[in-house]
Amino acid sequence: MAYEIRPSRPLDAEFRKAALAQVDRALADLRREDGDLHETIHEARKRFKKLRGLVRLLRPADEDLYKALNASFRDGARRLSGARDKAALIEALDSLGERNADQLKANSFASVRDKLVAERDEAAGEEGEIKRSVEEASAALEQARSRIEAFQIGGGRHxxxxxxxxxxxxxxxxxxxxxxxxxxxxxxxxxxxxxxxxxxxxxxxxxxxxxxxxxxxxxxxxxxxxxxxxxxxxxxxxxxxxxxxxxxxxxxxxxxxxxxxxxxxxxxxxxxxxxxxxxxxxxxxxxxxxxxxxxxxxxxxxxxxxxxxxxxxxxxxxxxxxxx
CATH class of the missing domain: 1.20.120 (Four Helix Bundle (Hemerythrin (Met), subunit A))
Incomplete structure (x- = not known):
């Protein structure tokens, strides 16, 4: 479902639709067993950010709901942040190399990249630690679902x-x-x-x-x-x-x-x-x-x-x- 709010529909229904779609997609990302782990975590974190943006837009409708959901989504994303933040530095270094490829020798910054990769892998931790972080982030999403489903404005009228x-x-x-x-x-x-x-x-x-x-x-x-x-x-x-x-x-x-x-x-x-x-x-x-x-x-x-x-x-x- 699209990340949008259609004026032709009740606002609360559009909020629920958009929010639940992001919750479902984030859970699907976190439960994937194939593909690159760092990319999977990156995609899930983007869903958390979209959810925070959505609840921020509807904040004037329900301050208490905003505070609860924003805290839940913030903490859920934070549990996944360590390895991803380090991965972003690797991507930045790679982009710099590509931008200046005509001025640099191959692997000019290999020592820097090796250090960043080691830091990223250390931040990711052991397999059991990663699994706990994913489970905690998933639990935050599941707990938010019931609050989202119950949200209404004016009895659901348009x-x-x-x-x-x-x-x-x-x-x-x-x-x-x-x-x-x-x-x-x-x-x-x-x-x-x-x-x-x-x-x-x-x-x-x-x-x-x-x-x-x-x-x-x-x-x-x-x-x-x-x-x-x-x-x-x-x-x-x-x-x-x-x-x-x-x-x-x-x-x-x-x-x-x-x-x-x-x-x-x-x-x-x-x-x-x-x-x-x-x-x-x-x-x-x-x-x-x-x-x-x-x-x-x-x-x-x-x-x-x-x-x-x-x-x-x-x-x-x-x-x-x-x-x-």
């Missing part, structure tokens, strides 16, 4: 005006936080502030996807831009973490010549990623939060009204009725 207000409030809050994060990150260009901007833009990306059925053609460019920003700033964060690890214990990663070359290339790439991420964020978040919220509410109401008119039986024109 109330477009109320739904529009709730969605506008939820999406607007996330949008406002993204703008605040942009203001700070643009001022400091600090790694932690850029990472915070990335997290807020990622939630905004999820919300854009969820409300896109209101006007798919108009939302598509913003969805693509938000994804690009999140990817760029996510990669920047990977390099910031890698840099910190190397500085903490340089001898463990290789000789001085290798690390000097690596960090010089990282500097150049991070500068490009940050410049691109900030420029994209300024375009993505150009409206103030109130204007964005009002737009979401208006588009949802219009789309719901159009769906209702489409579903109504077509009435014969006046002249045709007189001739009957």
């Amino acid at each position: 109330q477009p005006k109320k739904a529009a207000r709730l969605l506008a409030a939820g999406a607007g809050q996330t949008y406002g936080r993204a703008r605040a994060a942009l203001k700070r990150a643009a001022k400091t260009r600090d790694a932690d502030d850029l990472h915070e901007l990335r997290k807020r833009v990622k939630y905004h990306w999820m919300h854009l996807r969820l409300i896109a059925p209101c006007w798919p053609e108009a939302f598509a460019p913003a969805i693509d831009l938000a994804k690009t920003i999140a990817d760029d700033l996510g990669r920047d964060h990977d390099f910031a973490v890698l840099r910190a690890e190397i500085r903490a214990d340089p001898a463990a990663f290789g000789d001085e010549e290798t690390l000097s070359l690596l960090l010089a290339l990282v500097d150049g790439y991070q500068s490009e990623l940050r410049t691109r991420g900030l420029a994209g964020s300024r375009r993505l978040l150009v409206d103030d939060a109130e204007a964005f919220s009002e737009k979401v509410a208006a588009l949802y109401r219009l789309s719901a009204e159009e769906a209702e008119r489409t579903a109504m039986p077509t009435e014969a024109p006046e002249a045709d009725r007189r001739s009957l």
